[in-house]
Amino acid sequence: MGDLLEEFFKRPYIAAKVAEGKLPDTWREIVGDRAAEVTTELRLENHILHVRIQSSVLRSELFYQREALREEINRRSGVRLVNAVIIR
Template identity: 45%
Template structure:
């Protein structure tokens, strides 16, 4: 009889990653990181004025309080998009819509 104690141990992360991949949920799980990344990338000050609304089909929707903030974010949206994609490891955000 072979003991199961002789098998190499796997971390919980490895087990979850295998399950997620097995079910084909990789992209869905990664997309759920976008709101957190948004806040980290733009910082607290901007995130308080420019709120994540949703992420759908490669488009990140952001709501702003004023036209001044809309203009500021519009000028910086490419750099925000590039930073999210860089952190993600591939192109997940195609466009950022600011309203």
């Protein structure tokens, strides 16, 4: 039974949906508690991650780290979940 469940969760569609559900936790782990607290929107749409940050200082800092954020999210997710990050 355990092997069957493991095989089920390794399917690309299922793995992507599980990773999408864990996205808020993954975001917090990557950017830290302070940035996660001022994140008001975290939405994945067509492999584009839309992030809204209240703090202009953190928004500016994260804007320049978009590619690194995308790579780290995909690495931690184990699937290619995000193709681009838009920070507003």
